Amino acid sequence: MGAQPETAPAVVCRGAGIWKVEDVQVDTNLQPREVLVEVTASGLCHTDLLFASMASAEMGSILGHEGAGRVRAVGLQVQDLSPGDVVLLSFASCTACQPCTTGHPAFCDNFNTINFAMRRLPDMTTPFSTIGQPSVPLGGQYFGQSSFARLAVVNMTSVVKVSGLLSPEELPKFAALGCGFQTGAGAIVNIAKAVPQDTVAVYGCGGVGLAAIMAAKAIGCRQIIAIDRVPARLDMAKTVGATHTVVSSEDVVQDVKKITGGNGTTISLDCVGRLSVIEQALAGTARTGALVLIGAAPPTDVLQLPASAFMMSGKRILGCSEGDSTPSTVTGEVNAAFYVLLTIAGQPKDILQAVEDMETGAVVKPVIQW
Ligand SMILES: [Zn+2]
Ligand SMILES: [Zn+2]
Incomplete structure (x- = not known):
């Protein structure tokens, strides 16, 4: 018994x-x-x-x-x-x-x-x-x-x-x-495989987004743009490594392009999980750049793409669960x-x-x- x-x-x-x-x-x-x-x-x-x-x-x-x-x-x-x-x-x-x-x-x-x-x-x-x-x-x-x-x-x-x-x-x-930390850091390190030449935009600066910014900073990515609706979070994003901050608005794509000399970012991270934000993040991604989807969208949401323009852009959209981390190695990120x-x-x-x-x-x- x-x-x-x-x-x-x-x-x-x-x-x-x-x-x-x-x-x-x-x-x-x-x-x-x-x-x-x-x-x-x-x-x-x-x-x-x-x-x-x-x-x-x-x-x-x-x-x-x-x-x-x-x-x-x-x-x-x-x-x-x-x-x-x-x-x-x-x-x-x-x-x-x-x-x-x-x-x-x-x-x-x-x-x-x-x-x-x-x-x-x-x-x-x-x-x-x-x-x-x-x-x-x-x-x-x-x-x-x-x-x-x-x-x-x-x-x-x-x-x-x-x-x-x-x-x-x-x-x-x-x-x-x-969860949150290994997801954000892993998105940069394991999924996007960021290098110092990369320019990074992080849409949504909760725990996951801030962890991604820390990882991008640790790698030395040359521009790290934090985007959020809450100004206090943008202040925190600066503290942990963001080089630029943008308050969420309809003009985010223009703002990101302006900061990156018209190109957009080579790595964009959606940490929100909302289709409107994902579309902005994709539009703000440079040609041949990568959009990483991290935010938990409602299961019924469907992302639509202009197939021809997407093909010609060379962009990549990458899924990211838990930062592709192996939990037993998470301690390396402490x-x-x-x-x-x-x-x-x-x-x-x-x-x-x-x-x-x-x-x-x-x-x-x-x-x-x-
Ligand atoms: Zn979680
Ligand atoms: Zn399995």
């Missing part, structure tokens, strides 16, 4: 945009490839807001995919992790498909089912349920982790050991490495001096404020501390 379920506080999404702090039951009987993590911090990401906007009211679910904490127990097949290890949590992958076995787990064939089914595969169970009789299952295993809970049962492929690199006290500052600027930590009860701050752009990276 297994252990009795434990009680832990969690932020439960109970319908479109409805967040509740509740005590939930956590089944701590681990499957062989799972890790029990005591979560100390969870970053809020725009993907959480997107999923929350589509959530059903019937079944509550636990989101959160930028977790950080300590390992309490490991399943039978988990190697290289032990109780007490300090860890960051990232996305999960199947480890068996063609992208996974060739070093691109962020493009895993099974990414959507593993990360978004809100259930374990293949048995479709969930470690979370409500307290009381009858106990009702709650969606979990989102991004392999569902870390908007103090106790999380995590897919081992989501776990990145950072013992010796980060102290437990530092975790709130680094929770976003598991950068305390920069990331500390971007985080504001709050308690679970502050979740509504955190969501509002993220939507208005007042805070780049709200983090829940457990």
Whole structure:
């Protein structure tokens, strides 16, 4: 017989945009490839807001995919992790498909089912349920982790050991490495493969966009143009490496072309996920340049292209999931001096404020501390 379920506080999404702090039951009987993590911090990401906007009211679910904490127990097949290890949590992958076995787990064939089914595969169970009789299952295993809970049962492929690199006290500052930071930095380094000669435009300066700017700055890209609707974010973008800033408007393309001597940028990053912005970013991209799509657009959105003009332009449009990063190597991107600027930590009860701050752009990276 297994252990009795434990009680832990969690932020439960109970319908479109409805967040509740509740005590939930956590089944701590681990499957062989799972890790029990005591979560100390969870970053809020725009993907959480997107999923929350589509959530059903019937079944509550636990989101959160930028977790950080300590390992309490490991399943039978988990190697290289032990109780007490300090860890960051990232996305999960199947480890068996063609992208996974060739070093691109962020493009895993099974990414959507593993990360978004809100259930374990293949048995479709969930470690979370409500307290009381009858106990009702709650969606979990989102991004392999569902870390908007103090106790999380995590897919081992989501776990990145950072013992010796980060102290437990530092975790709130680094929770976003598991998604936002590696996505933005990876878009520049792994997807666009930027070099110092590149000119870069970043549309949307949230956590992802700012991480991209930091990476472009580290590479020494000669122009880095930050574009956002919130002036305070543009100030922050300058602090982390932007050479130019542009307030979002209908004239963005002209502004970008003016800064780049009429050419447009050789690398454009859409970190917004809105078709109107993607169209601007493509128009502002130089001939033979690359547009990288990073923002999470609604699944029904379809991008239309003038086929002939696009062919003649030599431009490339590149998809980017999680920066094509491999979570176990994310620690190479740990950068305390920069990331500390971007985080504001709050308690679970502050979740509504955190969501509002993220939507208005007042805070780049709200983090829940457990
Ligand atoms: Zn895979
Ligand atoms: Zn994310």
